[in-house]
Amino acid sequence: VEKRELLYEGKTKQVFATDNQNFRIFAFKDEATAFNGLKKGKISGKGVINNKISSILMRVLEREGVPTHFVKEISDREQIVKAVSIMPIEVLVRNVAAGTLSKRLGLPEGAKLSSTVYEYCYKNNDLGDPLINTSHVVALGLATEEELKLMLKIAGKINDVLSACLKKINVDLIDFKLEFGKTIDGTIIVADEITPDTCRFWDSVTRSKLDIDRFRKDLGGVEEAYNEIFNRLQSL
Ligand code: 5GP
Numbered sequence: 077v078e079k080r081e082l083l084y085e086g087k088t089k090q091v092f093a094t095d096n097q098n099f100r101i102f103a104f105k106d107e108a109t110a111f112n113g114l115k116k117g118k119i120s121g122k123g124v125i126n127n128k129i130s131s132i133l134m135r136v137l138e139r140e141g142v143p144t145h146f147v148k149e150i151s152d153r154e155q156i157v158k159a160v161s162i163m164p165i166e167v168l169v170r171n172v173a174a175g176t177l178s179k180r181l182g183l184p185e186g187a188k189l190s191s192t193v194y195e196y197c198y199k200n201n202d203l204g205d206p207l208i209n210t211s212h213v214v215a216l217g218l219a220t221e222e223e224l225k226l227m228l229k230i231a232g233k234i235n236d237v238l239s240a241c242l243k244k245i246n247v248d249l250i251d252f253k254l255e256f257g258k259t260i261d262g263t264i265i266v267a268d269e270i271t272p273d274t275c276r277f278w279d280s281v282t283r284s285k286l287d288i289d290r291f292r293k294d295l296g297g298v299e300e301a302y303n304e305i306f307n308r309l310q311s312l
Pocket of ligand 1: 166168174175176177205251252253273274275276288
């Protein structure tokens with residue numbers, strides 16, 4: 077597979093075409109954003125680490141039968157992925173209250189949820205990715221009810237697989253965001269990335285944050301946290 081023109085430049089990644097219409101190349105950047113792009117910065121080495129972390133976690137999912145877009149790591153910052161059209165819905169999965177759930181419902185950060193919470197957001201930067209429900213998804217034609225059911229089922233499986241895998245390295249999976257894409261033949265698969273940019277990871281013992289919240293909240297030790305997750309994953 078040969079790299080061709082830049083198709084899309086996002087906040088944290090570039091997406092390139094290749095000489096094969098079934099594949100694209102992701103290049104992970106060091107740029108970090110928070111609060112819908114209002115806060116911008118750089119986390120030195122993040123692109124390299126996130127490329128590796130997402131590759132490891134997508135491989136874990138594939139091994140457990142979860143269909144993902146991941147194909148192969150090809151350099152420090154780059155990986156080959158299957159070409160998909162991204163569905164305009166983010167699926168959020170939460171095991172413990174944090175972030176916007178805590179804020180919206182007045183739950184203390186770290187409060188255990190008695191069952192898993194699933195949320196959808198409409199992927200729209202101008203609107204700040206607003207929270208929507210099943211009837212919005214269907215009424216706006218963002219996905220069919222069947223597609224949404226499938227996405228939820230996959231999200232639940234991912235939660236089980238990743239929570240168990242991370243438990244072994246003393247990391248609690250607090251919550252995470254998923255994106256899904258449709259391949260050329262219409263199959264729905266997991267797309268985008270699974271990294272400390274898209275998940276909340278807390279140390280199981282100290283409850284210290286090992287993710288993008290260190291950047292969002294100016295807690296310091298941001299690079300160290302990303303490295304810590306990568307080092308622990310390597311020990312698996
Ligand atoms: P919250 O809604 O609490 O801000 O986010 C819930 C989880 O989804 C967190 O792990 C957060 O990092 C992730 N998440 C939510 N929205 C986005 C987004 O637009 N971009 C990224 N990279 N992660 C998100």
